[in-house]
Structure formats: structure tokens, C-alpha cells
Amino acid sequence: MEQEVLIVGAGPTGLALALGLEKQGVPFRIIDRNAGPGTTSRAMVVHARTLEFYRQLDMAHALIEAGIVEDAVHLYKNREEVSRVPLGEMGKGLSPFPFVLSLAQDIHESILVEWLKSKHILVEWNTELVAFDQQANHVEARISKNGRQDYSRFAYICGCDGAHSTVRKQLDIGFPGGTYSQMFFVADVVNEKPFKGFSAGFRGSDFKLALNIRTTGNVRLIGIIPDALLDDGPPEAFAPLIPHVEKVLPVKVGAVNWYSSYKVHHRVAENFRQGRAFILGDAGHIHSPAGGQGMNTGIGDAFNLAWKFAMVLEDRMNDSVLDTYETERIGFARKLVSTTDRAFQLVVGSRTVRNVVIPYVIPKVLKSSKLRKEVFKMLSQTKLSYHDSLLSSGRIGAMTAGDRLPWVQTHDGDNYEPLKSADWQMHVYGKPNSKIKRLSDTSGLPLHYTHWTKEMKQKGINRDSAFLIRPDGYIGVAATTDDTEVITRYIRQFDLRMK
Structure with missing residues (x-):
């Protein structure tokens, strides 16, 4: 073969x-x-789950050093800041990377x-x-x-x-899918005014996004091109759009490094x-x-x-x-x-959502720490799970097979360090007994364990939980240290062997 x-x-x-x-x-x-790698900034946002994957390759630090950590979203109405959504606080304790990384x-x-x-x-x-x-x-x-x-x-x-x-x-x-009728623009520009970072601005029917790029003096701008500028097709240069941007966000556009217009599709x-x-x-x-x-x-x-x-x-x-x-x-x-x-x-179809809900209502709702955490989980893709997968078996406490392994800090680091092997392994949160040790010995599966703490309880991990962890950090089997048979059956079902 x-x-x-x-x-x-x-x-x-x-x-x-x-x-x-x-x-x-x-x-x-x-x-x-x-002929070679791309030379324009295009996609800018790197989320926590992606950085967790890169950590398994021991290279997350290289991306973070090259990017700009955006730990808050600033919301503007008619160029005036009306609220600040703290991304860093939202993700605190949920991931080793509780932020959005801006990286061209x-x-x-x-x-x-x-x-x-x-x-x-x-x-x-x-x-x-x-x-x-x-x-x-x-x-x-x-x-x-x-x-x-x-x-x-x-x-x-x-x-x-x-x-x-x-x-x-x-x-x-x-x-299958479709194409939105609106024409978008994206531009990377020199900003000649102080800029706080990741921003969303609203004015009437208009809204724009901005975030730092490469250095804090350069800004990525995204928005919808007004219909009045589309009579002869999208503008060939960014200049006609500058007044529209500066009416919505507190930026002063200098040199334009890159500009493009495009349609957005939704297809799977x-x-x-x-x-x-x-x-x-x-x-x-x-x-x-x-x-x-x-x-x-x-x-x-x-x-x-x-x-x-x-x-x-x-x-x-x-x-x-x-x-x-x-x-x-x-x-x-x-x-x-x-x-x-x-x-x-x-956002596009409702003035109320643009002018009231996003700048005023959402920041108030996000004062709830529980809701902040849920929003971070969704945006960061740390909430993504595979509960219905053939590779998911069992449930213990709040942990269901197919969940991403919750990130837990320990006395000597965290439980994600062993994931750098990018291979199958068993995790025990509590005291490993003779059954789980014997399974590790006979199967060759590495066994990593840590003393159970209140933090683990808060994250839904029961005392003496035993997880079979996939190479990508998701839970394959959720069991207890006394019920190793479910892990044994799983190994037999998939003919799983260690190197």
C-alpha cells in the first residue's frame, strides 16, 4: 500500500x-x-482552539510573538465609544490562550x-x-x-x-448554498490616530470593523460598500470609502497598503x-x-x-x-x-440590532460571567464537540465523550502539556488504582494523572474520572478508574495499538 x-x-x-x-x-x-506564499493579509483572526492545536506542535509561541493579542472589543456609536467587551476576562481559566490573536x-x-x-x-x-x-x-x-x-x-x-x-x-x-447580495470591502491602511484595538462601529444603517494588523500603526478595515458607490460597480480604489469609514470609527486613514472588494458566500x-x-x-x-x-x-x-x-x-x-x-x-x-x-x-437586516442591541444591550448582558464564558467558548471553538461520533463513548459527571478535554492548571503546569505527544493517552483526575495502571501496562497507553481539585469540579470533572484522550485532545472515552472495561472494549473495537 x-x-x-x-x-x-x-x-x-x-x-x-x-x-x-x-x-x-x-x-x-x-x-x-x-508561485509562492500569499502576500496579502486576508484572514486575520486566530482563535484559542487553533492556538491549542499549534501548542501541540510546540509552535503557538511563534504565532503569538508575530501577532497582536486582542483582549477586548471596543464598540462605537457615531464614532463615540459606548462600551468595551473584555475578551481576556471572558476566556480566563477556559484556555491557555484567553484572547483573540490578530495575525495577518x-x-x-x-x-x-x-x-x-x-x-x-x-x-x-x-x-x-x-x-x-x-x-x-x-x-x-x-x-x-x-x-x-x-x-x-x-x-x-x-x-x-x-x-x-x-x-x-x-x-x-x-x-450548495448562496451568495449575499451585499458587496464587502477589506483594506489594510495606515491609521494616523491612536487606536485602542479590535473595534466595531455603528452609524445609522452602516457598520464597520477594525483591528490592529502587523503593528499598532496599521489597521484592517472591513465593511459593506454603500449602495450609492456601486452604480458603476465597486470602487477600484479605497479613496471613495474613506469618508464612510471615518464617520463610523475614530480612525484617520493615511496610506492604503491593500484594498479589495468581494462577495460573501455561504456554502457547505x-x-x-x-x-x-x-x-x-x-x-x-x-x-x-x-x-x-x-x-x-x-x-x-x-x-x-x-x-x-x-x-x-x-x-x-x-x-x-x-x-x-x-x-x-x-x-x-x-x-x-x-x-x-x-x-x-x-446585523445587516435590523437597524435595532445594529444601533441598540449590539452597542448597548449585549455589553450589559455580558456582565454575567456565565454568559461571557459561553460566548468565549463559541467564538474560540473550544465548545466544539463530537458527541455523536463513532469515536465517542461514555459519560461521567458533566463530561461526555466527544468533548474537548477541559484545560486545567496543575501544581506543576497544566493538563495540556502531555498533549504535545499528539497520540492516544489516558488521563486520571484523582488517584489511579490498580485497574487503570494495569490497563496502561497491557495496552501501552501512557497514563497521566493529577490530584483532583475544586477547579476540576467547577469544570465538570468528577473525582477519579478516567479519560481516554484522542491525539487531537478530545475525549474518546469518559469513564471512572473502576470501570476500565469500557476503555478495553473501545481499544478492541478500533483495534487501537500504540507504537
């Missing part, structure tokens, strides 16, 4: 998949039709590319997938590199090649897998920019799939584990597109 995976597309999703496969020791080839996509990509280079892996630029055929035991791909075509065999092919995905189109997978592919072919990121789902979820969801796809490839290619689990990629990720994508669509329609 072929062992190499072909990754088509070297944006954040494809690069994250490459990093995940490298971590697992899976051979791969990553190609991209472009081109810088983000360059960090991932350099990380791969440090592992002696190069992206093949100017290299394009022409076509592929699936066979029983491999995929045969025709690849054009610098104008020359050749054929190569792979175990699997992954389309990380964007909304116009060649892989998805060749598979003839439908991409009918399938994320067909045989040995998989689609990830924008190839499988696109939606409104509400919440900055798009790029983060694609990176989540990549980390979900990478370890599953490793388990099958290394003969450590039966290949049914690959079926769970689509069931886990397509469900989340559909829910996300539906949620962001409703949020977008509310």
Missing part, C-alpha cells in the same frame, strides 16, 4: 495538515499552483512554511494538480510542475485548494470524503466573516484528519476511523454556516 499523502493547496489549511502529518511521521507531498494571513503562512523548512520539507510551488484517478489501494495523480506533467501514486489525496477546489470539482461533489459541500479523496477548509465550507471562523475551521479540519491518516497508514487502527472525519467535521461546518448566516442577516 502507498504511504504518501498528496496535499493540494498550501494555504493555512494545507500547511496545517502538512504540519500535523509531519508530527505523526506520515510522508506527504504538498503542492500549490501559485501572509505572516501566519510564512511561519508555517518556515516551520516546515526547519523539518527539511519544502512546499512545491508552481505545481498544479491536473487530474487524478482512484484505485482500490491508491490514488494516481497527474501533476504539472513548471509546465511538465508526470504521474505519481499516493495513499490519499486532500483538497485544501480553496472555494474553487479542483479536487472537489473532479469528485463532482455539490457545493455535500460530502467531505469520497473514497481516498478528502476536502478540507474552503474547499468544503465557506461562510460570512462573522466571528472570524473560516480559517480556524479549516485548520481544525486539518488537525482532525492528520492523526487519523497516521493511525491507518501505520496500521494502528482499523480504517473505519477515516469515516469519522466527514461525520465530525461536516456537522460542525453546517452548524457554523447556519449560525454565521443568521448572525449576518440580523
Whole structure:
């Protein structure tokens, strides 16, 4: 059987998949039709769950150092600040990264590319997938590199090649959804006034977003182009839009580094897998920019799939584990597109929501610490769970299999440090007994345990809980130290073996 995976597309999703496969020791080839990495900022927001994945690769610090931590959202009405929503306080205790990271996509990509280079892996630029055929035991791909075509065999092919995905189109997978009528703009500009950070501004029917980019003197601006400026199509330059922005937000636009207009789509592919072919990121789902979820969801796809490839290619689990990629990720994508669509329609369609609910009502509602935490969980994707997955079994206390392992600080660090192995492991919160120790010895599963504390109780973890943790940090089995049989059955069901 072929062992190499072909990754088509070297944006954040494809690069994250490459990093995940490298971590697992899976051979791969990553190609991209472009001449090199992107040179514009594009997606800006990196959420906590994505940083948790990068921590498993020991590289979260590299992204944080290159970005700007946005720990609050400032809300403006007619250029006057009316409230401040504290993101940092909302996520305190829920994640080692209780904030939104502002990081331009081109810088983000360059960090991932350099990380791969440090592992002696190069992206093949100017290299394009022409076509592929699936066979029983491999995929045969025709690849054009610098104008020359050749054929190569792979175990699997992954389309990380964007909304116009060649892989998805060749598979003839439908991409149902729609396109919003509004025309958006995005611009990166020099701001000549002091700027507090991540901001949302409202005035009449207009609203704009702004956040720091690269340095605190540069700002990303996002908004809808007014209909009055669309008579002859969207403006070719940003200049006509500057007065509209400066009426809504307390910024003073100087030099314009980049500007683009675009339409926003909301679509989810009918399938994320067909045989040995998989689609990830924008190839499988696109939606409104509400919440900055798009790029983060694609990176989540990549980390979900990478370890599953490793388990099958290394003969450590039966290949049914690959079926769970689509069931886990397509469900989340559909829910996300539906949620962001409703949020977008509310903001665009209701003056009351824009001018009253968001700037005045929501900040008051978020004074409730419980609601603040729930909002952070949703935005940061730390609430994402796989309860209905074939890989989820059991419940103990408030913890259900398929939940992300709650982050808990311990006397010598935290319970996420062992996740850097990106492999199966058992966690015990309390005192491990002879049963759980014996299971660890016979199965080869590493056993990590910590004394049970009140903080664990607050997070829904019962004393003497025993969790079988997946390589991506989600709970595969939720049990107790006295009920190891459920973990044993799980190991047998999936033929799980350790290295």
C-alpha cells in the first residue's frame, strides 16, 4: 500500500495538515499552483482552539510573538465609544490562550512554511494538480510542475485548494448554498490616530470593523460598500470609502497598503470524503466573516484528519476511523454556516440590532460571567464537540465523550502539556488504582494523572474520572478508574495499538 499523502493547496489549511502529518511521521507531498506564499493579509483572526492545536506542535509561541493579542472589543456609536467587551476576562481559566490573536494571513503562512523548512520539507510551488484517478489501494495523480506533467501514486489525496477546489470539482461533489447580495470591502491602511484595538462601529444603517494588523500603526478595515458607490460597480480604489469609514470609527486613514472588494458566500459541500479523496477548509465550507471562523475551521479540519491518516497508514487502527472525519467535521461546518448566516442577516437586516442591541444591550448582558464564558467558548471553538461520533463513548459527571478535554492548571503546569505527544493517552483526575495502571501496562497507553481539585469540579470533572484522550485532545472515552472495561472494549473495537 502507498504511504504518501498528496496535499493540494498550501494555504493555512494545507500547511496545517502538512504540519500535523509531519508530527505523526506520515510522508506527504504538498503542492500549490501559485508561485509562492500569499502576500496579502486576508484572514486575520486566530482563535484559542487553533492556538491549542499549534501548542501541540510546540509552535503557538511563534504565532503569538508575530501577532497582536486582542483582549477586548471596543464598540462605537457615531464614532463615540459606548462600551468595551473584555475578551481576556471572558476566556480566563477556559484556555491557555484567553484572547483573540490578530495575525495577518501572509505572516501566519510564512511561519508555517518556515516551520516546515526547519523539518527539511519544502512546499512545491508552481505545481498544479491536473487530474487524478482512484484505485482500490491508491490514488494516481497527474501533476504539472513548471509546465511538465508526470504521474505519481499516493495513499490519499486532500483538497485544501480553496472555494474553487479542483479536487472537489473532479469528485463532482455539490457545493450548495448562496451568495449575499451585499458587496464587502477589506483594506489594510495606515491609521494616523491612536487606536485602542479590535473595534466595531455603528452609524445609522452602516457598520464597520477594525483591528490592529502587523503593528499598532496599521489597521484592517472591513465593511459593506454603500449602495450609492456601486452604480458603476465597486470602487477600484479605497479613496471613495474613506469618508464612510471615518464617520463610523475614530480612525484617520493615511496610506492604503491593500484594498479589495468581494462577495460573501455561504456554502457547505455535500460530502467531505469520497473514497481516498478528502476536502478540507474552503474547499468544503465557506461562510460570512462573522466571528472570524473560516480559517480556524479549516485548520481544525486539518488537525482532525492528520492523526487519523497516521493511525491507518501505520496500521494502528482499523480504517473505519477515516469515516469519522466527514461525520465530525461536516456537522460542525453546517452548524457554523447556519449560525454565521443568521448572525449576518440580523446585523445587516435590523437597524435595532445594529444601533441598540449590539452597542448597548449585549455589553450589559455580558456582565454575567456565565454568559461571557459561553460566548468565549463559541467564538474560540473550544465548545466544539463530537458527541455523536463513532469515536465517542461514555459519560461521567458533566463530561461526555466527544468533548474537548477541559484545560486545567496543575501544581506543576497544566493538563495540556502531555498533549504535545499528539497520540492516544489516558488521563486520571484523582488517584489511579490498580485497574487503570494495569490497563496502561497491557495496552501501552501512557497514563497521566493529577490530584483532583475544586477547579476540576467547577469544570465538570468528577473525582477519579478516567479519560481516554484522542491525539487531537478530545475525549474518546469518559469513564471512572473502576470501570476500565469500557476503555478495553473501545481499544478492541478500533483495534487501537500504540507504537
